[in-house]
Amino acid sequence: MNKKFILACSLPDCSLELRGLTNRAATLSTPPNKLQLPRISDAVAASLERRILEGSLKPGDRLPPERELAADLGVSRPSLREAIQKLASKGMVQTRQGGGTYITDRLESTFFDPWQALMGAHPNLREDLLEFRRMLEGQAAEWAAERATEADLTRLTQAFETMNQAFDGDDLDRRSGADIAFHQAIGEATHNVLVGHLSAALLRLAQDNIRLNLGELKDIPAASSLLRSQHAAIHVAICEHKPAAARAAAETHIDFVRETLAQTLRSAARRESAARRLHTDFSEPFSS
Numbered sequence: 001m002n003k004k005f006i007l008a009c010s011l012p013d014c015s016l017e018l019r020g021l022t023n024r025a026a027t028l029s030t031p032p033n034k035l036q037l038p039r040i041s042d043a044v045a046a047s048l049e050r051r052i053l054e055g056s057l058k059p060g061d062r063l064p065p066e067r068e069l070a071a072d073l074g075v076s077r078p079s080l081r082e083a084i085q086k087l088a089s090k091g092m093v094q095t096r097q098g099g100g101t102y103i104t105d106r107l108e109s110t111f112f113d114p115w116q117a118l119m120g121a122h123p124n125l126r127e128d129l130l131e132f133r134r135m136l137e138g139q140a141a142e143w144a145a146e147r148a149t150e151a152d153l154t155r156l157t158q159a160f161e162t163m164n165q166a167f168d169g170d171d172l173d174r175r176s177g178a179d180i181a182f183h184q185a186i187g188e189a190t191h192n193v194l195v196g197h198l199s200a201a202l203l204r205l206a207q208d209n210i211r212l213n214l215g216e217l218k219d220i221p222a223a224s225s226l227l228r229s230q231h232a233a234i235h236v237a238i239c240e241h242k243p244a245a246a247r248a249a250a251e252t253h254i255d256f257v258r259e260t261l262a263q264t265l266r267s268a269a270r271r272e273s274a275a276r277r278l279h280t281d282f283s284e285p286f287s288s
């Protein structure tokens with residue numbers, strides 16, 4: 001990983017916030033002539049935390065070695081170590097045996113785990129999930145079209161191209177992984193931390209459905225090209241900063257997925273009842 005960490009610019013705004021002091025509280029509680037200086041480790045922890053929230057450090061990413069990171073941040077190694085311990089106690093990072101500190105998926109998994117268990121037991125939740133995704137992804141596409149920076153658009157375009165390559169082949173895991181990465185890049189381009197992390201958690205939740213849908217659809221050339229053109233419409237609208245078009249394209253995409261899921265479930269139900277009838281017909285001569 002070769003990410004540059006710039007701490008200096010983040011120091012002034014996080015120091016008071018971190019210590020839980022407003023200006024007024026600071027005036028009341030600080031004796032005259034005594035400056036309340038922020039602890040370096042608090043500022044380092046806040047800086048790393050912000051990177052996790054904005055998605056520039058992602059679950060599974062390894063932090064650079066201590067010596068390198070301390071030099072990048074311009075702080076001492078003990079201060080950095082203290083900051084990492086603070087993040088570890090919140091469950092945001094984890095130091096693995098054999099070395100290396102990694103970003104955990106705590107922000108997603110605390111939401112994801114209980115819902116995934118419920119999803120398996122209550123299939124009707126899938127429809128609710130898709131309805132919710134329609135709202136969230138429509139809004140995400142609209143905000144992304146309004147707010148995406150050049151860097152966001154570069155990442156979105158990379159994700160879009162990787163997805164198109166995946167759709168050229170028929171590896172379902174690769175297809176669904178690339179599809180999810182594309183939608184996640186849109187979530188991150190909203191510059192709303194909750195949208196970014198919630199849509200990542202919902203996409204993980206929907207992953208089984210996405211794979212199921214792609215599996216059902218992969219042998220139908222028209223469906224595959226429809227999915228491609230839906231993704232392309234979302235991509236173009238965001239790149240051209242057209243919020244209404246981006247929202248409409250994202251909603252059309254989810255509507256298509258909802259409809260195909262409904263059809264899949266209907267045809268599965270028909271197959272099951274046909275199989276039951278077949279069994280009954282064969283058993284009748286013997287029972288009468």
Ligand SMILES: [Zn+2]
Pocket residue numbers: 179183231253
């Ligand atoms: Zn998609």
